[in-house]
Amino acid sequence: MGIFDVKSVAVVGVSNNEKKAGNIIFRNLIKRFNGEVFPVNPKYETILGIRCYKSLEEIEKDIDAVIISIPAEGVPEVVKQAVNKRAKLVIIISSGFSEVGRKDLEEEILKYIKNSNTRVLGPNGLGIYDPYTGLDSFFIEDNRIKRPKKGNIALLSQSGALAMAFMEWLSEKDIGVSKIISYGNKIDLDEVDLIKELNEDSNTKAIFIYMEGLRENRGREFLELCNKINKPIVVLKAGKSKRGAIAVSSHTAAMAGDYEIYSNLFKQFNIIEAKNMHDFMTYLKTLAIYL
DSSP: OOTTOOSEEEEETOOSOTTSHHHHHHHHHHHHOSSEEEEEOTTOSEETTEEOBSSGGGOOSOOSEEEEOSOGGGHHHHHHHHHHTTOSEEEEOOOOSGGGTOHHHHHHHHHHHTTSSOEEEOSSSOEEEOTTTOOBOOOSOTTTSOOOOEEEEEEEESOHHHHHHHHHHHHHTTOOEEEEEEOTTOSSOOHHHHHHHHHTOTTOSEEEEEESOOOGGGHHHHHHHHHHSSSOEEEEESOOSHHHHHHHHHHHSOOOOOHHHHHHHHHHTTOEEOSSHHHHHHHHHHHHHHO
């Protein structure tokens, strides 16, 4: 089973405030997730009539995934608990990490997951929307942005804002998806890991990536992986200009890299480059129809 094939989810940071991210995520999961959902917050006995747990450790059952929506300072301790519960996936919605200079919190998280089977998506991202399983950590109401139907296109974006914009556009155009993944600061799971997962996913026939920048030590692996898998990969590279590169770096603490180098490497390694957003959307509409 892949890391996104989960049967139970705990949401840490749920409150009774319907405007808060944790509450929105919890309600979305109750509506569409195929498995069990557990709210976690020490301040509440119940949330929406469902028992609320004081901590992950209080949950008697196994937990496959943990979604965290609490202030950044408290996140490492929750990740530690998730590792102890043998959760295979932790989705950190919270911001306030390396993008604002708190790389120490990310290093603490990495210390806890080292030598474990727990993987982390984020922080500072929206996580995942999967219409097949109903796993949905996007903290946006259905009445604001309708979810796309089931389809065969996977879309990856570091930027949460763009992931939501893509979601809205896909819904309006009635284009289905297999997954939309917003991975933020990618302290653990990155493009390489996600492509490997999606390559094994029978629902995914093509992979689209809005890319801000690759880790320096992962570039070669990314290119070789894209070159050998049989699914089309379309990339829109952000930060083409110097000003754009600075904007990208300030958003996710990722170095955007030299655009010309990226563009030339894409050509060499069988990656379809979308030169702009219009091209990206055109490729998406076309492949959604013909794959």
